Amino acid sequence: MTYTKKDLISTKDLSKDDIYSFLNLAKEYKKLNLEPVKKDPILKGVTVVNAFFENSTRTRTSFEIAGKRLGADTINFSSSTSSTNKGETLIDTINNIEAMKTDVFIVRHYSSGSAQFVAKNTPSCVINAGDGCNEHPTQALLDLLTIFESKGSFENLTVTIIGDIFHSRVARSNIYAMQTLGIKVRLFGPPMFMQNAEIFGCEICRDMDEAVRGSDAIIMLRIQLERSDGEVAFPSVREYSKYFGLTKRRLEVAKDNVIILHPGPINRGVELNSDVADDPRISSILDQVENGVAIRMAVLKTVYQNKFKA
Amino acid sequence: MTTLIKNATIINATQTLKANILIENEIIKSISSDEPKADKIIDASGKLVFPGLIDMHVHFRDPGLEYKDDIITGSMSAVAGGVTTCCPMANTNPVNDNAVITRDMIAKAKKRGLIDLLPIGAITKGMGGKGITEMGDMSEAGCVAFSDDGLPVSSSDVMRSALEYSAFHKSFIINHSQDCSLCRGGHMNEGKMSMLLGIKGMPREQEEIMISRDMLLAKLTGGHIHVAHVSSAYSLKLIEQAKKDGINITCEVCPHHFTFDESELISYDTNFKMSPPLRTKSDVEAMRNGLKNGSIDVICTDHAPHHTDEKFLEFDKAPFGILGLQTLVPLTLNLVRQGVISYNDMARLTSKNPAKILNLPNKGEIKEGFLADIAIIDPDFEYVYDESLNKSKSKNSPLLGKKLKGASLITIKSGRVVFDFPNVVA
Numbered sequence: 030m031t032y033t034k035k036d037l038i039s040t041k042d043l044s045k046d047d048i049y050s051f052l053n054l055a056k057e058y059k060k061l062n063l064e065p066v067k068k069d070p071i072l073k074g075v076t077v078v079n080a081f082f083e084n085s086t087r088t089r090t091s092f093e094i095a096g097k098r099l100g101a102d103t104i105n106f107s108s109s110t111s112s113t114n115k116g117e118t119l120i121d122t123i124n125n126i127e128a129m130k131t132d133v134f135i136v137r138h139y140s141s142g143s144a145q146f147v148a149k150n151t152p153s154c155v156i157n158a159g160d161g162c163n164e165h166p167t168q169a170l171l172d173l174l175t176i177f178e179s180k181g182s183f184e185n186l187t188v189t190i191i192g193d194i195f196h197s198r199v200a201r202s203n204i205y206a207m208q209t210l211g212i213k214v215r216l217f218g219p220p221m222f223m224q225n226a227e228i229f230g231c232e233i234c235r236d237m238d239e240a241v242r243g244s245d246a247i248i249m250l251r252i253q254l255e256r257s258d259g260e261v262a263f264p265s266v267r268e269y270s271k272y273f274g275l276t277k278r279r280l281e282v283a284k285d286n287v288i289i290l291h292p293g294p295i296n297r298g299v300e301l302n303s304d305v306a307d308d309p310r311i312s313s314i315l316d317q318v319e320n321g322v323a324i325r326m327a328v329l330k331t332v333y334q335n336k337f338k339a
Numbered sequence: 340m341t342t343l344i345k346n347a348t349i350i351n352a353t354q355t356l357k358a359n360i361l362i363e364n365e366i367i368k369s370i371s372s373d374e375p376k377a378d379k380i381i382d383a384s385g386k387l388v389f390p391g392l393i394d395m396h397v398h399f400r401d402p403g404l405e406y407k408d409d410i411i412t413g414s415m416s417a418v419a420g421g422v423t424t425c426c427p428m429a430n431t432n433p434v435n436d437n438a439v440i441t442r443d444m445i446a447k448a449k450k451r452g453l454i455d456l457l458p459i460g461a462i463t464k465g466m467g468g469k470g471i472t473e474m475g476d477m478s479e480a481g482c483v484a485f486s487d488d489g490l491p492v493s494s495s496d497v498m499r500s501a502l503e504y505s506a507f508h509k510s511f512i513i514n515h516s517q518d519c520s521l522c523r524g525g526h527m528n529e530g531k532m533s534m535l536l537g538i539k540g541m542p543r544e545q546e547e548i549m550i551s552r553d554m555l556l557a558k559l560t561g562g563h564i565h566v567a568h569v570s571s572a573y574s575l576k577l578i579e580q581a582k583k584d585g586i587n588i589t590c591e592v593c594p595h596h597f598t599f600d601e602s603e604l605i606s607y608d609t610n611f612k613m614s615p616p617l618r619t620k621s622d623v624e625a626m627r628n629g630l631k632n633g634s635i636d637v638i639c640t641d642h643a644p645h646h647t648d649e650k651f652l653e654f655d656k657a658p659f660g661i662l663g664l665q666t667l668v669p670l671t672l673n674l675v676r677q678g679v680i681s682y683n684d685m686a687r688l689t690s691k692n693p694a695k696i697l698n699l700p701n702k703g704e705i706k707e708g709f710l711a712d713i714a715i716i717d718p719d720f721e722y723v724y725d726e727s728l729n730k731s732k733s734k735n736s737p738l739l740g741k742k743l744k745g746a747s748l749i750t751i752k753s754g755r756v757v758f759d760f761p762n763v764v765a
């Protein structure tokens with residue numbers, strides 16, 4: 030493993046070699062996860078805290094399973110039961126948990142930059158499990174593993190990310206990692222979510238047909254229907270699905286072996302139609318979920334061991 | 340009591356002059372080559388003698404939020420920065436929206452005697468944006484202008500009345516130019532950087548829209564609108580055009596807006612979070628041009644102390660604003676060093692023009708008969724702006740702990756030495 034940091038905050042910090050090492054280690058763990066006894070007790074005695082200041086059942090569960098398979102004691106801490114609701118600051122909350130001699134924080138928080146903020150102010154390992162609109166590095170790694178397994182390599186690939194680019198931490202982490210790997214990344218979404226997207230240095234598509242055509246993999250982003258009010262969004266779910274949703278019919282112009290990824294949970298019939306989501310020949314969504322556990326095991330093991338190397 | 344400043348290189352807005360300055364009590368008695376006897380002699384060889392700086396946009400958080408700063412620590416920060424006159428904004432708690440509070444604030448500053456404190460009163464009662472304040476009464480009590488800074492007046496009708504009524508009382512309106520209906524909970528400049536960081540942005544157009552409205556209302560009423568802390572290049576274009584058209588408009592810029600751009604936010608450092616936000620390199624360039632070509636009238640700090648606990652948070656939770664008083668001189672001197680403005684321009688932007696706009700007839704210049712408000716500045720003096728030098732109760736400056744060049748070594752207020760680097764003395 031070439032990665033040497035005690036934290037994983039951003040895919041910007043990952044070299045090509047780092048990414049391949051994470052994927053290779055995850056492949057090992059994927060095999061382990063098919064065994065009847067799914068244990069590599071390398072983190073036995075280590076306390077891993079899922080510090081979730083924003084709800085996410087599936088990411089939390091995935092991290093929890095990953096930690097347990099490595100023998101760690103995983104503790105769930107979520108903001109609905111936390112003291113941040115009583116006015117305690119984020120760092121106070123972290124310091125208080127750490128005082129109980131914990132080792133790793135998996136941080137999910139609604140503020141961009143918060144995972145880095147925590148990592149800078151704690152000696153514990155920190156894994157970014159999604160910070161605001163900023164990044165979600167383990168999601169990018171599991172997407173990459175899924176694409177790699179389907180395509181056999183990252184050579185000459187075109188990946189298109191479609192949806193609410195501005196609010197998407199999945200998009201950012203994927204863009205950075207894919208650019209490091211030399212994958213061609215293209216973006217498409219409603220104009221209010223695409224302002225200044227050229228900063229990422231990706232090709233910007235003008236319509237759904239263009240976005241679909243020529244892609245080896247398409248990452249459909251989740252539309253945050255529950256997003257805070259006061260924000261001007263698209264006019265209706267109906268119109269969103271018409272111009273930005275993916276259906277079987279839309280896929281007629283796609284490459285034969287295109288695969289579809291989605292970070293979940295899907296809004297069926299909005300960004301993704303069931304005829305695509307449920308077709309195992311094109312939808313890789315369940316592979317992503319499976320790969321998520323393996324990737325998180327690889328990341329957990331790596332950052333924890335790095336803490337003692339430096 | 341007499342003081343002689345010997346071997347002074349006097350920097351006024353319109354001229355540089357080598358002379359000796361005799362101060363008698365609080366007045367500049369004479370400027371000449373003579374060396375009259377005096378009770379106290381200050382040798383200013385190798386230094387620059389500026390008129391005391393006038394900062395027409397500060398927040399002293401007093402009354403009500405004295406844990407951030409108060410009128411005393413605000414005054415101390417001011418004189419440590421060469422500033423002898425400050426205009427604190429009205430967004431205190433309670434709001435400075437009546438003559439009683441105005442008088443209290445002035446009295447508190449007078450008692451300590453470090454600076455002249457000239458309050459900016461609120462435009463609307465409680466800064467609620469609706470009914471305008473008793474501007475006549477408040478002007479009599481000592482308010483020099485009116486502003487709901489921080490809570491821009493969104494109603495055009497209220498702003499129209501405020502411009503008309505303040506003009507009747509020979510005063511004027513300062514507006515924080517921001518169309519809040521376009522804010523969408525933004526925390527930084529909207530643009531490539533906000534897209535990169537995943538932080539909601541405030542488009543520059545919210546500033547430009549408000550400036551456009553205010554200049555049109557100034558046209559309608561003949562009132563004087565002063566645009567607070569300009570930050571966008573196009574804002575300046577609008578102001579330049581309005582000036583050409585004879586509209587009664589002036590504007591100010593803060594050192595952070597001609598020094599830093601939004602790329603500083605890459606580390607999510609909340610000490611770079613301010614409103615208006617840091618914008619792009621080309622906006623910074625435009626601010627420098629505006630200072631050079633005279634379309635910007637005033638440099639002010641928007642000194643905005645916030646407690647460490649409040650800034651030590653996630654970026655989107657932290658409040659807007661940074662300290663400014665003690666970094667005004669070094670940051671403005673950077674412009675001189677970089678050839679953007681001259682020392683004389685610096686005196687014009689930090690003293691002469693604010694005195695003119697605020698209608699202070701005996702300030703803004705080193706001139707016989709004027710108030711002896713003086714900053715003796717060493718432009719080459721290098722030091723670390725650390726916590727021992729910082730006079731504010733707050734520490735929210737991205738420059739804290741950094742090496743700075745140039746400072747007021749001696750600050751004189753009404754003839755008395757009130758600051759002698761590094762200590763407030765009076």
Ligand SMILES: [Zn+2]
Pocket residue numbers: 488489515567568614615641
């Ligand atoms: Zn303001």
